Amino acid sequence: MAKIVVDVMLKPEILDPQGNAVASALPRLGFTFATSVRQGKRFEIEVVGDPTAAQLAEVEKAAEVLLSNPVIENYVVRVEN
């Protein structure tokens, strides 16, 4: 069943100390691929049946007022099967 996914990330200009800590831990474990790591949040939202356009619009609103803080974060709403 499809679900609605909301990804919330700190805006690029906002310092991400957690992402930096992960980035500096990787090479200590032998992983040398990363030039940068940013950490965010993922919300998985289930509704009855497949999400409708109206529900997606509601989720957009919820993402704006609750799931993210627009002062420091961006969000993306999508449907995932």
Place this chain on the structure above:
Amino acid sequence: MRVGVITFPGTLDDRDAARAVNAGGAEAVALWHADADLKNVDAVILPGGFSYGDYLRCGAISRFAPVMKLVIEAAGKGMPVLGICNGFQVLCESHLLPGALTRNSDLHFLCRDQEIEITNTKTVWTSSYSEGQKIVIPLKNGEGSFQCDDDTLAQLEGEGRVIARYVGQNPNGSRNLIAGISNARGNVVGLMPHPEHAIDTLTGPSAQGLGFFTSILNAMVK
């Protein structure tokens, strides 16, 4: 003069805040997050702690508590509101104050006595201090780094709305060493360090935090 102190689930510093209110000469009134009235208080303090477990983001859930609807309305009409630490975070999430408090730049939870400089004494919460006065009060938080965009920062600085700055090394990565700010009207103030823990040298690093609580009394008596 009645000063409400709000307790959310997870609030820690409500008792110290109430004690500080009383020490400052006003009467502390306990308010609960689910309250549907403000019990005729003249001002409100949002104390420190971890309201709603800091879930989602610090202050993000508290903003929608029933009592906050009343606080936001009253603040809009000029009622004095002081948010300390988690209370500052709640005020930012409520859009009563601009900006946001993010994870300390070094990731550590800081708990220490911190020197700050009072940089605006015109607000109802800072009038007992003198401009440029330096005080030492506790700082204890994991997410105290004040962030905002360049335009907001320029506006805060241009309008003199930075009410306190950290002295010395930046403890948490806050822009422009900002420890506290006010809204344009000056009735809503947010502060990261804890004046309510510094009203008595028996238990605090100084008694210099008391000025926030005598300020509000002076403002209301005038």
